[in-house]
Amino acid sequence: QPTWPSSIDELEDVMFLGSGYRSRGFHSFVTPCSASPDGPGRQTAAEWLRAGFHDMATTDIYYANKGIVHGGIDASLAFELNDGEDIGAGFNSTLLVYANFFNSRLPVADLIALGVYASVRACSGPVIPMRGGRIDATAAGPLGVPQPQNGIGQFTNQFARMGFNVTDMIAMTACGHTLGGVHAEDFTNIVAPGTAPNDFQLFDDTLEFDNNIATRYINGPDTDALSIGISTASGRNSDFQVFSADNNATLQAMTVPAVFNSMCISILQRMIETVPPTVTLSAVIEPYEVKPAGLQLTLLSGGTQLTFSGDIRVRTTVRSAAQISSVQLLYTDRNGASVSTPIDTVVAGTASGFDDSFSFYSFSVDLPVTTSISSFTVLITGTDGTTETYDNNGGGFPISDSVIVQTPQSCVNNGDLTVVAAVRSSVTTPVNMTVTEKVPRKAGSPTPSPVPSLVSTTLDMVQGDTIGPYNIYSASYSIASVAGTKYGVASGSFSDTFKDASDLGTTCGSLNVSEPSSTSSSIVSTSSTSVSSSPIVSTSSTPVSSSPIVPISSTPTIGAYSFQGCYTEADSTRALTGASFFNYTGMTLEQCATECVGFSYWGVEYGGECYCGNSLNTGSVLATNQGDCSFVCPGNSYEYCGAGNRLEMYLLSSLASSPSSISSTGTTQTLHIVPSAGLYNYYGCYTEGDGDRALGAAFYPSDTNTIEDCVAACSPYLYAGAEYGRECWCGNSFGAGSAPAPDSDCSMVCTGNQYEYCGAGNRLSVYIMNGTFAGGSAGSIPASSSQISSIPSSPGSSSTATSATAAATQTGATIKPSIGKYAYYGCQTEATNIRALNEASYYNYTSMTLEMCASDCGGYAYWGVEYGGECYCGNSLNAGSTNATESDCSFLCPGDDLEYCGAGNRLSTYYLTE
Numbered sequence: 001q002p003t004w005p006s007s008i009d010e011l012e013d014v015m016f017l018g019s020g021y022r023s024r025g026f027h028s029f030v031t032p033c034s035a036s037p038d039g040p041g042r043q044t045a046a047e048w049l050r051a052g053f054h055d056m057a058t059t060d061i062y063y064a065n066k067g068i069v070h071g072g073i074d075a076s077l078a079f080e081l082n083d084g085e086d087i088g089a090g091f092n093s094t095l096l097v098y099a100n101f102f103n104s105r106l107p108v109a110d111l112i113a114l115g116v117y118a119s120v121r122a123c124s125g126p127v128i129p130m131r132g133g134r135i136d137a138t139a140a141g142p143l144g145v146p147q148p149q150n151g152i153g154q155f156t157n158q159f160a161r162m163g164f165n166v167t168d169m170i171a172m173t174a175c176g177h178t179l180g181g182v183h184a185e186d187f188t189n190i191v192a193p194g195t196a197p198n199d200f201q202l203f204d205d206t207l208e209f210d211n212n213i214a215t216r217y218i219n220g221p222d223t224d225a226l227s228i229g230i231s232t233a234s235g236r237n238s239d240f241q242v243f244s245a246d247n248n249a250t251l252q253a254m255t256v257p258a259v260f261n262s263m264c265i266s267i268l269q270r271m272i273e274t275v276p277p278t279v280t281l282s283a284v285i286e287p288y289e290v291k292p293a294g295l296q297l298t299l300l301s302g303g304t305q306l307t308f309s310g311d312i313r314v315r316t317t318v319r320s321a322a323q324i325s326s327v328q329l330l331y332t333d334r335n336g337a338s339v340s341t342p343i344d345t346v347v348a349g350t351a352s353g354f355d356d357s358f359s360f361y362s363f364s365v366d367l368p369v370t371t372s373i374s375s376f377t378v379l380i381t382g383t384d385g386t387t388e389t390y391d392n393n394g395g396g397f398p399i400s401d402s403v404i405v406q407t408p409q410s411c412v413n414n415g416d417l418t419v420v421a422a423v424r425s426s427v428t429t430p431v432n433m434t435v436t437e438k439v440p441r442k443a444g445s446p447t448p449s450p451v452p453s454l455v456s457t458t459l460d461m462v463q464g465d466t467i468g469p470y471n472i473y474s475a476s477y478s479i480a481s482v483a484g485t486k487y488g489v490a491s492g493s494f495s496d497t498f499k500d501a502s503d504l505g506t507t508c509g510s511l512n513v514s515e516p517s518s519t520s521s522s523i524v525s526t527s528s529t530s531v532s533s534s535p536i537v538s539t540s541s542t543p544v545s546s547s548p549i550v551p552i553s554s555t556p557t558i559g560a561y562s563f564q565g566c567y568t569e570a571d572s573t574r575a576l577t578g579a580s581f582f583n584y585t586g587m588t589l590e591q592c593a594t595e596c597v598g599f600s601y602w603g604v605e606y607g608g609e610c611y612c613g614n615s616l617n618t619g620s621v622l623a624t625n626q627g628d629c630s631f632v633c634p635g636n637s638y639e640y641c642g643a644g645n646r647l648e649m650y651l652l653s654s655l656a657s658s659p660s661s662i663s664s665t666g667t668t669q670t671l672h673i674v675p676s677a678g679l680y681n682y683y684g685c686y687t688e689g690d691g692d693r694a695l696g697a698a699f700y701p702s703d704t705n706t707i708e709d710c711v712a713a714c715s716p717y718l719y720a721g722a723e724y725g726r727e728c729w730c731g732n733s734f735g736a737g738s739a740p741a742p743d744s745d746c747s748m749v750c751t752g753n754q755y756e757y758c759g760a761g762n763r764l765s766v767y768i769m770n771g772t773f774a775g776g777s778a779g780s781i782p783a784s785s786s787q788i789s790s791i792p793s794s795p796g797s798s799s800t801a802t803s804a805t806a807a808a809t810q811t812g813a814t815i816k817p818s819i820g821k822y823a824y825y826g827c828q829t830e831a832t833n834i835r836a837l838n839e840a841s842y843y844n845y846t847s848m849t850l851e852m853c854a855s856d857c858g859g860y861a862y863w864g865v866e867y868g869g870e871c872y873c874g875n876s877l878n879a880g881s882t883n884a885t886e887s888d889c890s891f892l893c894p895g896d897d898l899e900y901c902g903a904g905n906r907l908s909t910y911y912l913t914e
């Protein structure tokens with residue numbers, strides 16, 4: 001039994017939870033054995049088994065034995081679909097299924113191996129032992145899959161190259177060709193079209209994993225199209241060639257069912273354990289007897305209690321659920337003391353796989369934050385009174401309360417992911433959020449892979465309230481899709497990760513600084529259900545209160561009222577003296593609007609104070625600093641509710657001269673599209689790309705974002721785009737699918753300037769660098785994006801500088817001669833039709849440094865950073881990668897602007913010196 005948590009946990013769930021509660025559904029694709037979503041003439045189980053062979057078959061053990069990565073089960077198949085050796089629609093559909101299960105904890109290569117296990121078992125075959133830990137290739141491998149026309153000499157050599165002798169070759173082929181058959185559509189000279197049902201000629205007379213392939217070959221009637229029939233004349237009777245290579249001795253032995261099964265277990269296990277030398281496989285995976293699932297700590301309002309919830313999965317294959325009287329958690333608090341009161345559970349559901357069944361025992365308890373929890377053991381009491389304790393190999397099941405994601409306060413709305421986390425005040429390291437998205441591949445050799453790449457972005461989180469012993473942090477990030485998107489929060493060695501964005505609601509709840517109380521000090525009656533118009537719905541039944549989430553912007557209109565700006569109080573009297581209401585725990589703009597119905601003006605001050613009036617008293621003026629109104633509304637974390645001596649002021653729209661113009665003494669500032677800033681001019685409102693960022697080369701989030709700041713941050717990129725108020729994206733070209741949208745779509749106010757528009761959800765206010773210096777020293781205007789994209793400023797060279805490069809006030813960056821054990825190799829181009837370094841890759845467009853890439857690629861002979869945020873590793877530079885002008889590698893590293901991190905098609909490359 002592994003110690004939980006372990007690296008195979010995700011794989012173990014997919015392997016054993018076939019159906020039922022918390023099941024993963026992998027088995028359903030091959031259950032029953034005949035299943036195929038693609039209609040008659042296809043068998044998914046057969047396609048999965050064949051995919052396993054084809055992925056492995058390009059292995060070269062000569063290289064592997066020398067420690068050089070060379071094929072094996074590595075999912076390189078995903079890049080090889082059009083190489084002429086992988087014929088048939090089954091490979092693509094297989095990989096598309098695996099792509100859905102693929103994530104940072106479950107590589108496609110392990111899924112290919114698991115597919116062999118699942119297809120054999122779903123078709124009543126034996127259990128093929130399964131291990132985890134494979135590593136996905138990042139590019140196509142060499143050719144070398146046996147083809148029916150090859151002939152026995154070549155087959156023998158090919159299998160020898162893979163590490164298998166003649167007997168192995170025969171057994172593996174028989175164990176493969178017990179499932180499925182040959183498609184006439186793809187192999188017309190093996191099966192003549194129109195001669196087999198659905199043009200699919202089965203190898204034997206069953207769809208099951210059985211010894212019929214052997215008995216029919218030895219005893220007849222042989223209907224294997226790779227053994228008899230028209231394949232013989234065309235020299236494509238490969239099964240006959242292979243099976244007869246030892247005068248039928250192996251096939252003869254395999255006519256005995258038990259021999260067939262034991263040979264298949266052994267040879268298919270060896271097939272899926274053919275892995276690159278860099279891979280260390282786990283132990284053979286057995287189901288946990290007891291495994292926690294979905295454990296979560298959640299800080300409650302007031303900061304005195306944490307909810308601890310989740311499920312305990314108990315294997316019920318041997319001891320049935322009916323024999324269990326109770327499952328309890330005995331826990332140790334955060335100070336190491338055992339707590340005498342156990343946590344009780346109730347049955348939440350059952351699940352099963354091919355060979356095992358499970359019951360889930362669910363719990364949810366509130367624990368004091370002071371003592372909290374650090375680990376637990378599971379006590380199972382049988383109906384006969386016997387007890388068993390599961391202590392996770394001695395140490396108990398660990399649970400950390402240092403960094404916790406607050407799912408009730410987190411949400412995804414219109415593509416914008418907001419994550420709130422509670423972090424123990426004792427944790428002093430910066431808190432960041434990482435979002436990992438599945439991005440469809442657009443490039444690949446020779447065709448794009450059907451498997452997406454995982455792209456992670458790490459953002460700093462912003463500290464908000466302190467609630468009890470926790471500081472509350474938040475961050476927002478716009479995502480292309482919730483499907484497959486994972487997020488997590490980390491600080492130093494503490495983290496709460498691998499959360500599904502798809503599990504979040506569309507509205508973020510709020511978290512009280514103070515404990516919920518029924519005796520509210522609010523003057524406003526709690527029956528004022530007007531707050532129900534607020535878009536924020538608290539997920540708990542507690543009244544909402546001050547929140548850590550940074551509001552996006554001021555709210556332009558509330559019902560019949562429109563925003564006038566942030567106003568001061570009047571001279572020696574309040575600005576509005578018609579009526580007043582207070583609600584320091586649940587105030588929203590909507591609530592104040594409702595309370596003040598009938599008045600011309602209302603304003604909210606100091607978070608919880610609502611004032612109404614028909615005129616502004618003398619002395620109340622627009623505040624010089626509009627950012628003064630910075631208190632978040634306690635009842636709606638997306639709204640501002642004034643500040644001390646500052647009112648968030650609204651006036652009946654019918655009385656307002658212009659809904660979005662704010663007049664102040666002498667000046668009129670209007671919320672507007674900034675026409676130009678620095679060298680950049682407004683280019684239009686654009687959508688995000690289709691599964692790809694419109695402008696993804698660099699990213700600068702800021703709570704003081706303005707158009708001016710954004711273009712400055714993006715310089716010398718050709719385009720700068722402000723999105724969602726606080727986001728600033730840069731690029732030299734647009735990602736596929738990004739399209740112009742009406743200017744009115746870009747309706748969000750910049751977080752740093754309420755008079756400027758900064759995009760919206762999935763909308764970017766885009767600026768193009770085609771202007772001249774504000775100071776008047778006109779430079780040449782780049783004519784095309786290709787022109788400008790090639791001229792980010794050059795280190796050590798100003799001869800090619802244009803206005804664009806000069807505008808990039810690049811400072812003290814230098815080429816670092818060495819990074820740890822790596823020395824500078826040069827500014828390299830990509831290779832021909834392949835990446836220069838293609839053995840591993842990492843992306844971090846917000847904080848990449850040379851040191852980061854060196855550490856990610858530790859152990860590889862080379863690494864290089866490209867395009868600012870892309871880190872590639874490899875043991876050799878692929879053909880075609882040449883040394884370019886040093887000054888080409890001109891992008892500053894996003895995480896260290898004193899370092900260069902390549903450029904477009906240029907890698908700042910380093911090599912291992914010892």
Ligand code: HEM
Binds near residue numbers: 182
């Ligand atoms: C000399 C070696 C081999 C050759 C030349 C060969 C060739 C073929 C061919 C031509 C097909 C028909 C594909 C189609 O029409 O869709 C096929 C199907 C299949 N092969 Fe092989 N094969 C070999 C070895 C293996 C091995 C070692 C395995 C697995 C252990 C395997 C598993 C399968 C399976 C499961 C199918 C059925 C696919 C389906 O029904 O969609 N083959 N093979």
